[in-house]
Amino acid sequence: MKTRNGTLWLFIIPGLILYSFFFIIPAVSSLLLSLTNWDGMTYQFDWVGLKHYGDLARDPVFGKALGNNVKFSLTVIIFQFGLSLFFAILVMKNTKLNVVYRTIFFFPTVVSSVSIGFIWMFVYDPNIGSLNLLLNSLGLESLARSWLGEPSLAIYSIAFVQFWGHTGQVMIIFIAGLQSIPKDLYEVANIEGASRWNAFRYVTWPLLAPSATIVLAYTTIQSFKSFDLIIAMTDGGPNYASEILSTFMYHQAFTYFSFGYATAAAVVLMLIIMVVTYFQFRLLKADRVVY
Amino acid sequence: MIRLDLKTFAGKTFKQALLIAYVLAVILPFTVMFFATFKSMSGLFQDPLGLPDSFKLTNYIELFRKQDMFIYFKNSTVVTFFSVGSILFLSSLVAFGISRMKGRTGAMLFAFFTLGMMIPSQTSIIPLFILMSKLGLSNSQLGLVLVETAFIIPIGVFILTGFMRTIPQEMIEAAQMDGANEWHVYRRIALPISLPSVATLAIFALMIVWNNLLLPLLLLKQSSIKTLPLKLLEFKGEYLTNYPLLFSAVVVISVPMVVLYVFLQRYFIEGVTAGSIKG
Known part of the structure; x- marks a missing residue:
């Protein structure tokens, strides 16, 4: 038995080394690096303890990035969750037409986020952008904006693109969940005279909880990891109005070369993601039904 | 009765209108x-x-003549x-x-590998950047390939282990009776049986690596080795962006994925969905 496991280690070791060396060790080093003042260039550094975390707490730009990230993530989560569930219900039956719809809705996922970012940068252009032209042609000139140029608007404009691109993706998870609900439960609900809303509330929703958990957790993580879109569309501007945690840490590291400080921001990002996912799973587990 | 039909007709029309609006x-x-x-x-x-x-293909011609798009296309193809x-x-x-594996070792290794799915990639990029510089692997496509692999292995292990665990033990034991060693079992039984999930993973990995910006941005500085998404960023002007040229580049980057998507939708959708379902 022992020798058998021994041979099996040979299959595992190459992947294990690569994964540990280029992913796990750097991730753990982030924790250590965030406690130093290393600039990444020289061999000299001092331990500074939690100084960077204190600095982050006082840094108005970090505060702004954190606030933006909350606005961005909440917008994305609410709309992506709601719309993907809504459209999943509309196209859940495996008809030919519905498969075509799903294929189209999923399509933006296949295109790189950088490309998507640039396409929307053009749609949002104040002068030649399709959005303002559309509003003008509808006689709604007063609504036309510089969608990425106005500080109060930029982060929401980007959030729209984020859920525009991924609603069709997470919708697939809901469709799988909906299709796995036994049909006889609806027949029972029907016989009992339940309205469509009640059938949804008491049959669909509780049984959909596992899918909902996945969609919620995935959308949350995805929104905190969003990076390419912002780099392409605004690079965090104007005046940090669309800076979120991931772009903040990138700029700190590679524009200002404050490696220790940037890794502290990275650790904060990691902790937020872990805490949020943990609570979402806890929350939705309580609502889970076994059938 | 007529009223009911009208109601469902109106409902169906409204539903189709919503779907078409989304389209x-x-x-x-x-x-x-x-x-x-x-x-x-x-x-x-x-x-x-x-x-x-x-x-007219003026913009595409300029892209390939003046912007050396072939080189970046080749770089992306090689890296991917x-x-x-x-x-x-x-x-x-x-x-x-x-x-x-027998016993708890297998379960612990599985947990260790899938842990990587929980850690956002941004967390490790700074130490990684320093590590790669020290190893002389920054600014190299080999370095990028190693890092891309390390970052996607967790999802790969997650998808494939789930599938390989379902292979009937009797099948493997029968092969071992005929003198097959572990390598033979992997090569002749496990791998061929797992082909559908290997295909799913292949499509998923292909899409992630081809479209990735973060890791190339971190590792590739020299112009001649850049990948397409990285090159794309250069088309954004500081004051005025040449949209026709930029969008031609967007089309060039997107065509391979779009063509594959048209033919292999099922694998795309399965791959991305499998990649998003954790634990």
Whole structure:
């Protein structure tokens, strides 16, 4: 038995080394690096303890990035969750037409986020952008904006693109969940005279909880990891109005070369993601039904 | 009765209207972008939305003649090919090892590998950047391939282990009776049986690596080795962006994925969905 496991280690070791060396060790080093003042260039550094975390707490730009990230993530989560569930219900039956719809809705996922970012940068252009032209042609000139140029608007404009691109993706998870609900439960609900809303509330929703958990957790993580879109569309501007945690840490590291400080921001990002996912799973587990 | 029919008819029409609105919301931005690639800068300003006067390939020609698009296309192809290859090879080996292991070791290794799915990649990029510089692997496509592989192995192991655990033990034992060693079992039984999930992983990895911006941005500084998404960033002007040229580059980057998507939708959808379901 022992020798058998021994041979099996040979299959595992190459992947294990690569994964540990280029992913796990750097991730753990982030924790250590965030406690130093290393600039990444020289061999000299001092331990500074939690100084960077204190600095982050006082840094108005970090505060702004954190606030933006909350606005961005909440917008994305609410709309992506709601719309993907809504459209999943509309196209859940495996008809030919519905498969075509799903294929189209999923399509933006296949295109790189950088490309998507640039396409929307053009749609949002104040002068030649399709959005303002559309509003003008509808006689709604007063609504036309510089969608990425106005500080109060930029982060929401980007959030729209984020859920525009991924609603069709997470919708697939809901469709799988909906299709796995036994049909006889609806027949029972029907016989009992339940309205469509009640059938949804008491049959669909509780049984959909596992899918909902996945969609919620995935959308949350995805929104905190969003990076390419912002780099392409605004690079965090104007005046940090669309800076979120991931772009903040990138700029700190590679524009200002404050490696220790940037890794502290990275650790904060990691902790937020872990805490949020943990609570979402806890929350939705309580609502889970076994059938 | 008639009223009921009317009601369902109205409901169905409303439903289709909503679905078509979503279809348009997806398709229109891409259409406007595609039309722009056949216009000149001034043509675009005069008519940003309409059909181009003619489908001239001026912008595409400039892209390949003056911007060396071939080189970046080749770079992306090389990086993607080797990354996907090593992801498939290494994760299938690991998944096979884990699925065959007795006792708790296998479960612990599985947990260790899938832990990587929980950690956002941004967390490790700074130490990684320093590590790669010290190893002389920054600014090299080999370095990028190694890192892409390390970042996607968790999902690879997650997808493939799940599948390999379902292979009937009797099948493996029968082969061992005939004198097959573990390598033979992997090569002749586990891998061929797992082909559908290997294909799913291949498509998923292909899409992630081809479209990835973060890791190339971190590791590739020299212009001649850059990948397509990285090159794309350069087309954004500081004051004025040449949209027709930029969008031609967007089309060039997107065509391979779009063509594959048309033919292999099922694998795309399965791959992305499998990649998003954790634990």
